Amino acid sequence: xxxxxxxxxxxxxxxxxxxxxxxxxxxxxxxxxxxxxxxxxxxxxxxxxxxxxxxxxxxxxxxxxxxxxxxxxxxxxxxxxxxxxxxxxxxxxxxxxxxxxxxxxxxxxxxxxxxxxxxxxxxxxxxxx
Numbered sequence: 001x002x003x004x005x006x007x008x009x010x011x012x013x014x015x016x017x018x019x020x021x022x023x024x025x026x027x028x029x030x031x032x033x034x035x036x037x038x039x040x041x042x043x044x045x046x047x048x049x050x051x052x053x054x055x056x057x058x059x060x061x062x063x064x065x066x067x068x069x070x071x072x073x074x075x076x077x078x079x080x081x082x083x084x085x086x087x088x089x090x091x092x093x094x095x096x097x098x099x100x101x102x103x104x105x106x107x108x109x110x111x112x113x114x115x116x117x118x119x120x121x122x123x124x125x126x127x128x129x
Contacts (some may be wrong), residue, residue: 004093011123017106027058027110035059047099054092061085062075086114110125 005017012051018048035055042052069078097104 002003004073008124009127011127014120016122023113027113030106030110031059031062033095034103037100038092038103041099051095051099053089054095058085058088058092061088069121075121076129079121079125082114082118086118089114 028061035058038047038052038055041047042049050108061081065078065081065085068074068081089107093111
C-alpha cells in the first residue's frame with residue numbers, strides 16, 4: 001500500500017505517509033463516538049432516520065476510499081469517492097445541527113482533514129493523469 005503511494009507524483013504540500021497513521025486514529029475515535037451517538041439516538045427513535053442517512057453514507061464512502069485508492073489503484077474513483085466523503089460529511093453536519101450542535105462542532109477536525117485530503121487527492125490525480 002505505501003509502496004504504491006510512494007510511486008505517485010505528489011504536490012509540494014503532501015505530508016509524509018506516516019502523518020496519515022497519526023491523524024486517522026484520532027479522527028476515527030471522533031467518528032466512532034459521534035456517529036455512534038447519532039446511530040444510538042436514531043435507534044431509540046429520538047432522531048429521524050433521514051438525519052442518520054448522511055452519517056451512514058459517509059462511513060460507506062470513507063471505508064471505500066482505501067480499497068479504491070490502494071487496492072484498485074484507481075485515482076479517478078478515489079477522487080470521486082473523497083468528494084462524496086466531503087459532501088456527505090457536510091450534509092451530516094447540517095442535518096444534525098438542529099438536534100445536537102455539539103456533534104456538528106465535534107466534526108470540525110474531521111471536516112478540516114477531509115477538505116485537505118480532497119485537495120490532496122485531486123492534486124495527486126491531476127499530477128498522475
